[in-house]
Every structure is written in C-alpha cells, then in structure tokens.
Amino acid sequence: MQISKMIFVIFKRFQALLLSLLLACFIISCDGGEGALDPNGQDDHTELLTNQVNNVIIPSISNYKDATETLYLSANNFCSSINDSNLNSFRDAYHNTYKSYQSAALHNYYANINYDLVNTTNLFPIDTLLLKNIIISTTYNFSSESQKRANGFPAIDYLIYSSQNTVGLFTSDEKKCSYLLKLTESIKNKAVQLDNMWGGSLKENFISNDGVEIGSSIHVQLNSALSYYEDHIRENKVGLPIGRIGPLDSPIEADPTKIEAYYQSLYDGNDLFALSLVKESIQEMEGLYLGGNTLRNSSINSGYDRLLISRGHTEVDSDIKSQFDLIYAKIDERTSISGNTDLYDSIQGLITIMKSDLFPLLNIQDADGKNDGD
C-alpha cells in the first residue's frame, strides 16, 4: 500500500511534465513519413471492388461470352459451307475467343461454373486418339471427366490446324462438323451461364463482401488469381513445355508439345499465337492489379496499386509494374516458348513480389483462419 501511495504521489507531482513529454513524442511521431495522413486513402473498398467488377471482371467475361457466340456462329457458317474462306473466318473467331478466354479464366472464383470452365475448356495437351474415338462415336459429354482430354480449345486447335488440308478433312467426314458444332455450342453455353451469374446477384455480393478478412472478396480474388497464375500461367503455359516445374525444382524433361495451340505452332512454324495467349493472361492479371484493363501506363490508380500507394508503399507498386513490363519484354523477345527460361523467371518474379510484399502490406492472409490469434 505504501508503494502504491508513493507512485500516486510521484505521478501527481510530475504529471504535467510527463504529459508534456508524451505529447512531444506523439507529435514527433506524426511526421510526414510513410503513409501519413493520406487524403486519398480509402476508408472502405467499395470503390475498388466496384472497379473490379465493372472494369475488369464483367468486361472480360462479357467479351468472352460475345466471342463464344461469334465462334459458334462462325462454326455454323463453316459447317454449312466448308471452304477456305469460311475456315479462315472460323480460325479468326477461334483466335479471338481463345484470347478472350485467357481473361475470363483468371476470374475463377465465386462462380462454381468456373471449375468447369477451366477444366473443360482448356486442358492441354489433348488425347488425339480419344478425340478421334469421340468424333466417331458421336457421343459427346463436354462436362464429363472421361472426355476432359478431348475438349475445349485444344480440341479445336487439333481439328483446324493438324492438317494442311483441313477443308478436305471436314468435307470428307461430316462427323467432324457435328462434333465442332456441339463443342462450340457447349463452350458458348458455359460462357453465357458465367456471364449471367456475374450479371446477377454475384456482382452485388462481390461488392458488398468488403474488407480484407479471410473470405472477403479481396481475399478470395487475390488468392484465387494468384493460385490460377501459378498453376495455369506459370506452370501450364510455360513451365511444363520448357521443363521447369516449380521455380526451385530440378528441371524435368522439356515437352514442347505441352503448349497451348500446339498444332497451330506446328502449322505456323512458331509459337507466336501461344505467346499471345500468355500475354493476354498476363494483361488480365495486370488489369486486376490496376483496377481496369485499359489503365496500363495510366496515372489513374484505381486498383490494388491505389491501396499500396495510399499507404506509402510506392516502391512495391513500382516493382510490380516493372515486373509486368519485364514479362511483356520477355514475351516479345522470342517466337518460341521452348527454352524460354527468362520468361519463366520473369513470370515467377511477380509471384515472389505478390507473396512477399503485396499480400503482407495489404494484410491479406493466405490461411483459413482456424483458431484465435494474439
């Protein structure tokens, strides 16, 4: 009791001095350093999430849907009059749709249909024997596990680029057109379903599921996008063909057949189209980061860049943007994916920055939140 009395007396005597010292220290802390008093700092993420939906997700999915409708129409035109002109039109529609797919597929979250989208629309390489048997049988199930390796864009690639005489092959075998029409219809239907979902309550739910906690839209979007980026962009598009699985793993045997649009690469004698697909997917990732697909090199910050900048992390924002520049430079440097370890490393570089800087600085957790934490 005497000790407590003593402390009380000391405090009373020196409280003015103590309070002044505290106030001085506090004022010194309020310097203009990192992220101090930022008038542009967001007080919630409604604007960011609205930008994501209106300028990134829905445009990409909507463009993809439109492209699949054009693809289907073009397939009908080709099959109703099989000739080189219609084949070229169909090929153009296929190119456009395949590119649009790259953007839509990144947003493989919330809508369950997306699982189907990724796994039945772009699993490569295809099993050519399986595909031939399915065409012969005329029994199609584009959602089944058993036909997943004879499906989607890789199947179209095989049908229209595996031969120098595509028109002849289609003319002599009507079952090919039958399959092609059903396949493009299936691709279109899935795209329409996806577009409808995002046009409905999913959009409002995405915007309203605010915050950065586990399960929030930001948490789900960033984690899902990064997971897609690692598996489907880094590994499937580049890693497997060049023989790199995981950035720290020993090389495996390179397999140049394991690229997107493989048969077109053989047909053209280069991987330029496959590289363009990689570029589309990277651009979508960049659009997600910037909050808009047309904001590259813009001074407008309306995505995750804005969150970083508002908290004083301009250096990390700059690193991310520079990494995208590097990836594009590596894509443009070559005409082949084979042996393109520089491209792989540059794609990997973005993962490193996102995991080690973007996620921690925005307080995005990657665990499932079990148990308390203190």
Added chain:
Amino acid sequence: MLVKTADKIIKKSFETTDISPLITFRIFFGVTLFITILRFWVNGWIEELYINPEYHFNFIHNIDVLPDIGIYIIFTVLLVLSIFITFGLFYRTSTSTFFLLFTYIELIDKTYYLNHYYLVSVLTFYLIFLPANRAFSLDCYFNPLLKSNLCSKWHISLIKCQLSIVYFYAGLAKINKDWLIRAQPLYTWLPGKFGIPVIGKFAHLKITALTFSWIGCIYDLTIWLFLWIKKTRKFAFFAVIVFHIMTGILFPRIGMFPMIMIAATTIFLPLNFHIKCLELLSIKKYETKSERISRKKKKSVLFIYYLMVLFLGIQALMPLRYHVFSNNIYWDEIGYRFSWRVMLMEKNGFTNIVIIDPRKKIQYQLDQDLYLSKFQQQQMKSQPDMILQFVNYIGDEFKEINGYPPVINIHSRMSLNGRKSQPFFIDTVNVYKNNADKFLHDFKS
C-alpha cells in the same frame, strides 16, 4: 536490512484478509475456462487442430498428440473440470488435473501458442495452491469443516502481481520505433476496420493508428499501477473493460483474451464488489462474519509461499531472456513466446523448403500441403524455430528412406510491420541438423 525487509514482507503477506476476492476470481475464471474449452468443441477445433494434422510442432520432443479418442477424452475432462473449478468441487484435483491437461494440449503444437492460453496455464497453476475453495464451494457444502472466510493477503496479491507482470511487459514490448513512431502493425491492420461505427471512418489514417498505438502502450504500462492504487482503482477497471471490449471488436480473432483479462482483473476491485457478487449468487444470505482460524505458519505453508514467490520471480524474468539469446526478437523470434508480446507485429511473406538429393543431384521444393495444414504453414513460415524443427523432421524422413541425409535450403522473404520484404533465411545454408553459426539474413530496419 534486506533480511528485515524480507521479514516485514513475509509478515505482511501472511496477514489475513477477507477471502471473497479469491472466491469470485475462482468463479469468474472458472466460467472463462468453461467457455474457452467449449469453443474448441463448438468450432470443431479439436479435430481441425489436433487430430487432422499429420505433423505437430511439439514444444517438448516426446510430448506428442494422443490417439484421436484420447484427445476427445481430454477435452471432455477439461470441460467437466472447468465446471468443477467454478463450483469449487474436488478443487485440488480439479485444478491440478486441469493445469496438467490444458498445458499438455498447449505443448502439443507451437502453431496454436497464444499468450492468453499461456496465462490460463499460469493462473490455473496458482489456483492449485490457493485456498479458493474454502468458501462458497461444493467442497465446503460437503465438508463444512473446510470453510473459512479468511485467507492470507499473499493469496490475492499473487494473482494481482501476475496480472501486473502481464500488463507491464505487454506495455514494455510496445516501446519500440515500429509501434510508437511507425504505428505498426496497427497501421497495417486498422484500414480494414472501416465498417466499425465511429472509428471506421478514420481507420485508414495514420493518425488513428498512432493514437491507438500510444494509448495501447500507455494503457499497458500504467493500468496495473492504477489498479493497485485505491483512489484510481474504479476508474482503472472501467478503462480495463473499455479497452478490452474495444480490442475484442477491432480484432475478433483475439478470441478469449478480453474476457479472460476482464474476469481476472476483477480481483483488484474493492471488497464490497466481491461480497455483493457472492450475495447475488447466493441461495441464502452470504455470511460476512469473520471466523478466525489458526494461521500458524506451518512449514508446508511457508514452502508453498516460497514456491509461489519463486515462480512469480521466474515469470518476472522470463520476458527478458531475449536480451541474452536474440539479435532481433522480431526477426529471429528467440524469446518471443512466453513474454506477453500481444498483437505486436505483422510478419508475413513466403517460405519455400528445397530438398537437395546430394547423390542423385536433383532438388525439389517440398509440397508442404502433404504434411501441414494451411494454418500450420502460415504460422511456421515466419518462425525460424518452427521451420528448423520441421526441416529436421523432413530430413530425418528422407534419410530413413534413402539411407543418407539431404541438403535442405530455405528460400524465404518476409515483410515485417509494413516494410518491403527482405530475404529471411540464407538460401545457401544447409539447415538440416543445422550447426551453422548463421542461417538468417540480418534484418535491415
């Protein structure tokens, strides 16, 4: 002089006082124990945290998880014992068994270490030796001879001193540049709290994070003093309630910590409060008439007293051990646990474990999903001791399969308290059975 002072302290410690604060502490703390254990059942944590994971980061080498049925039995027993403690039934057995079982659960896996679970173990340990069943208990109901309305002052002061240690060191840990000048980690956490009324509108501003940081530091450093001082006690307790409710709202994942602290801190309140509480809980009128029972200091009583003083002394010194062992406690985390560093840092990044087969000349990145839950991976990646522990397990497994040891490197970057990330482990060092002088990069502030 010292001997005289020590004698005075001992004499004062054994002066008698009303036992009511100790009884209400037992009841309130018992209720929080019950809720703590119940949450494990309700949230499915028993299975998620203890049964499902293939690997556990045990604190002590041979203390591992029991088979599934054993874990369920333990949690069932803990739930029952918490009720027994609340009602003061089979008190000594209940408290000692609860302490042993709960501490065992905590020693199974470092992943789930929480400061407030550590506090539960410490307070339950004290309760074993305190006469908190000598009134208002079922033990007294069945054995009226046990009843006493008095206890020694040290019985109550022990709990107060322990809580003071918790607050003081929590505050002391906040005296650092990151907390007070950079307002980290609050400046990383608060912007996400915009949905909270009033505060939410300003949550993204650094001034808000700074204000909260300073309030938190000053609160922790001084609240225990104000609780000791009679004149400021009531105001201080009000501040305790406000502070802990706010932290509970701002950071829901802090779980039981606010409730445990509010419940435990009631021991500081005036005697009237405790008497009124017991009267409210009484079936019949609570007797305040003191019954003087012989307080002759037996050797066993003195022995327990010295044991508690020794344990309290260890508690007072434990948080300081990092001065001896650590270069940077936030980076290498040596001495971080068991030192009341509560909600003090945000450290995140990635950690990849690369296994090199020296004979086949191949290397591969370990798929951690095969061994660890996502939560275990999240906790492990920033804590060097857990990484090394897991590496040794993986390395031993490799050696058992292949007949020779692997080389294991860690590729890792960490962001600490809102900084740009920096390399964590030196990726060229073989950390398996690590004897290297240095395996972490120096931290650059």
